[in-house]
Amino acid sequence: PQLANQIAAGEVVERPASVVKELLENSLDAGARKVDVDIESGGIKLIRLRDDGFGIDKEDLALALSRHATSKILQLEDLEAVASLGFRGEALASISSVARLSLISRTAQQDAAWQVRAEGRDMEAVLSPAAHPQGTTVEVRDLFFNTPARRKFLKTEQTEFRHLEEVIKRMALSRFDVAFNLQHNGRRVQQLRPVDGEQARERRLASLLGAAFIEQAVHLDVSAEASGLRLWGWIGLPTYSRSQADQQYFFVNGRIIRDKVVTHAVRQAYADVLFHGRHPAFVLYLELDPALVDVNVHPTKHEVRFRESRLVHDFIFRTLHRVIADLRP
Ligand code: ADP
Numbered sequence: 001p002q003l004a005n006q007i008a009a010g011e012v013v014e015r016p017a018s019v020v021k022e023l024l025e026n027s028l029d030a031g032a033r034k035v036d037v038d039i040e041s042g043g044i045k046l047i048r049l050r051d052d053g054f055g056i057d058k059e060d061l062a063l064a065l066s067r068h069a070t071s072k073i074l075q076l077e078d079l080e081a082v083a084s085l086g087f088r089g090e091a092l093a094s095i096s097s098v099a100r101l102s103l104i105s106r107t108a109q110q111d112a113a114w115q116v117r118a119e120g121r122d123m124e125a126v127l128s129p130a131a132h133p134q135g136t137t138v139e140v141r142d143l144f145f146n147t148p149a150r151r152k153f154l155k156t157e158q159t160e161f162r163h164l165e166e167v168i169k170r171m172a173l174s175r176f177d178v179a180f181n182l183q184h185n186g187r188r189v190q191q192l193r194p195v196d197g198e199q200a201r202e203r204r205l206a207s208l209l210g211a212a213f214i215e216q217a218v219h220l221d222v223s224a225e226a227s228g229l230r231l232w233g234w235i236g237l238p239t240y241s242r243s244q245a246d247q248q249y250f251f252v253n254g255r256i257i258r259d260k261v262v263t264h265a266v267r268q269a270y271a272d273v274l275f276h277g278r279h280p281a282f283v284l285y286l287e288l289d290p291a292l293v294d295v296n297v298h299p300t301k302h303e304v305r306f307r308e309s310r311l312v313h314d315f316i317f318r319t320l321h322r323v324i325a326d327l328r329p
């Protein structure tokens with residue numbers, strides 16, 4: 001099973017940023033309202049994530065580290081309409097197969113916390129008491145210490161940290177109601193309070209994407225009653241377009257995705273107004289019935305398949321096109 005874990009780890013754990021992504025997803029799935037992320041040496045030496053979510057039961061702690069153990073999918077039908085960010089039950093198993101992992105957790109029902117550890121090949125998880133408020137702390141040390149070939153592919157600490165920051169940025173854009181704190185080598189890098197309301201959200205956007213983006217961006221919120229689709233967020237003016245596609249964020253039911261259908265619809269909507277080679281900037285949220293979108297396409301869960309892609313495409317295109325047409329000078 002350890003070999004299988006390491007192979008699977010190759011698919012979900014590519015670099016520190018992918019570890020942070022998986023751990024953040026778990027915290028959000030656990031209903032956390034605050035997540036503290038401590039990083040050392042770009043995440044290669046240490047990734048520590050503490051949340052105030054509902055925690056893991058003492059009995060389930062060791063199980064959480066084993067492959068395909070997920071508490072989120074109870075039956076096959078659940079896979080048809082995944083409501084959580086995680087569902088494959090392989091992140092913690094994969095991470096612990098290529099790093100030294102410690103999991104400390106306490107549920108609301110317990111009066112003490114418990115800890116398990118796993119280290120690369122020695123998957124035996126030992127349960128011991130620990131001190132911790134309600135919630136979970138996951139510590140991942142020495143990533144790829146036992147897979148030197150993979151470790152060689154890591155870039156400088158600075159580069160790895162930039163990737164990791166980008167992951168946190170995306171999560172912070174997907175959950176305005178959650179506080180995110182980030183430290184690197186003991187220095188505070190990001191401190192985001194939970195926000196509510198359009199103005200407060202725009203302040204978070206300004207601190208994540210720069211004030212220039214939000215100063216020119218247009219807010220939209222359009223629902224189609226008949227199909228149950230809703231598209232909201234902010235789109236940049238055609239004149240603001242950057243030369244690189246670095247400010248394009250599209251979330252489907254709270255999950256950041258890359259998708260051909262979406263990309264095409266957005267491009268088409270901007271087609272009349274955008275100069276060749278330019279990239280529109282946007283932060284958009286599509287919400288729809290989870291049964292209409294398949295997220296079980298790839299281990300990283302970045303890809304989706306819409307069950308009615310024509311409908312989704314046309315809704316995005318028409319909604320954006322209407323807004324963009326109004327912006328024309
Ligand atoms: P998945 O998220 O796909 O279920 P993971 O390997 O990421 O699989 O996590 C395994 C299980 O461990 C989860 O299903 C969940 O029950 C538990 N778990 C992991 N992290 C947390 C957390 N921060 N808070 C509460 N439970 C957690």
Ligand code: MG
Pocket residue numbers: 022025026085086087089091092
């Ligand atoms: Mg997970």
